[in-house]
Amino acid sequence: MARAAAWRKAEPESLSPGALEALCVAEIPAVRVPLLDGAECDAVMRALPDDAFERYAAKPAFQTFERFGIAQAGYHSNRRDRYFEDAIQAARQRDAVIAAAGVDPLARAMARIREDAGADISIAREADGREYFSGIVRRLNDGIRLHADTCRRTDARWGIQAARAQLSLNVFLTSFDGGACIVHERRHEDADDETVPRGSYIYDRALVAGARSLRIEPEKGDLLLINSRCYHEVEPAGGDRVTYAAFVGLLPDGRFVVWA
Ligand SMILES: O=C(O)CCC(=O)C(=O)O
Numbered sequence: 001m002a003r004a005a006a007w008r009k010a011e012p013e014s015l016s017p018g019a020l021e022a023l024c025v026a027e028i029p030a031v032r033v034p035l036l037d038g039a040e041c042d043a044v045m046r047a048l049p050d051d052a053f054e055r056y057a058a059k060p061a062f063q064t065f066e067r068f069g070i071a072q073a074g075y076h077s078n079r080r081d082r083y084f085e086d087a088i089q090a091a092r093q094r095d096a097v098i099a100a101a102g103v104d105p106l107a108r109a110m111a112r113i114r115e116d117a118g119a120d121i122s123i124a125r126e127a128d129g130r131e132y133f134s135g136i137v138r139r140l141n142d143g144i145r146l147h148a149d150t151c152r153r154t155d156a157r158w159g160i161q162a163a164r165a166q167l168s169l170n171v172f173l174t175s176f177d178g179g180a181c182i183v184h185e186r187r188h189e190d191a192d193d194e195t196v197p198r199g200s201y202i203y204d205r206a207l208v209a210g211a212r213s214l215r216i217e218p219e220k221g222d223l224l225l226i227n228s229r230c231y232h233e234v235e236p237a238g239g240d241r242v243t244y245a246a247f248v249g250l251l252p253d254g255r256f257v258v259w260a
Pocket residue numbers: 140144149168169170180181228232233234243245
């Protein structure tokens with residue numbers, strides 16, 4: 001059964017060493033800071049290819065969101081080599097967008113985390129040097145139902161699997177109506193997966209029954225960090241709800257690594 005998290009208050013905090021640490025152990029629900037201005041967000045949106053979201057939309061029906069880039073969670077371990085090959089191609093397409101936009105939302109977010117929270121944070125790499133893909137752009141207009149994101153579902157052949165804590169990082173590139181991100185004061189437990197139908201990762205609402213929750217309505221340009229092992233969901237949005245996203249893992253040696 002999902003474990004209670006222990007929020008000291010049900011409010012997002014600003015970025016600081018203490019807040020990042022507290023988020024990693026789910027003592028606070030979220031960290032939220034303004035990161036990009038409107039013109040920077042618009043520049044990234046304009047730089048996306050017209051068919052950005054169509055090319056990668058052919059994914060199983062359990063997720064309705066559209067994305068530009070690849071997700072490690074979509075690759076089984078027997079396709080690990082394929083993942084790192086695809087990561088090179090996806091990074092090239094991402095880099096073209098960043099170059100055209102003149103702004104790199106993930107690099108900006110990581111710099112801010114370094115400066116304001118004193119974290120040692122870098123893009124995740126395997127011991128053999130191969131780099132994970134990071135900086136996925138997601139259009140989540142229909143929302144996402146209750147879930148938790150944890151690389152513990154993969155196996156130890158992936159270096160990120162060692163992460164002691166995992167955060168979702170989103171930089172909001174658009175304004176929209178609705179589309180709140182709701183975080184629940186309940187942490188995912190491995191045993192919870194037994195309740196999820198095969199091929200899905202939408203969890204039973206009973207797991208969050210009675211738990212406190214925080215409804216976050218991010219604004220364009222915001223950087224939002226949540227503990228992705230706390231159950232969360234996104235409400236449907238009116239208008240395009242586009243974020244530049246990644247996961248942040250805390251390794252046993254205290255370094256933070258980033259992938260998508
Ligand atoms: O877009 C959001 O607000 C959060 C989406 C999400 O589920 C995640 O980033 O893990």
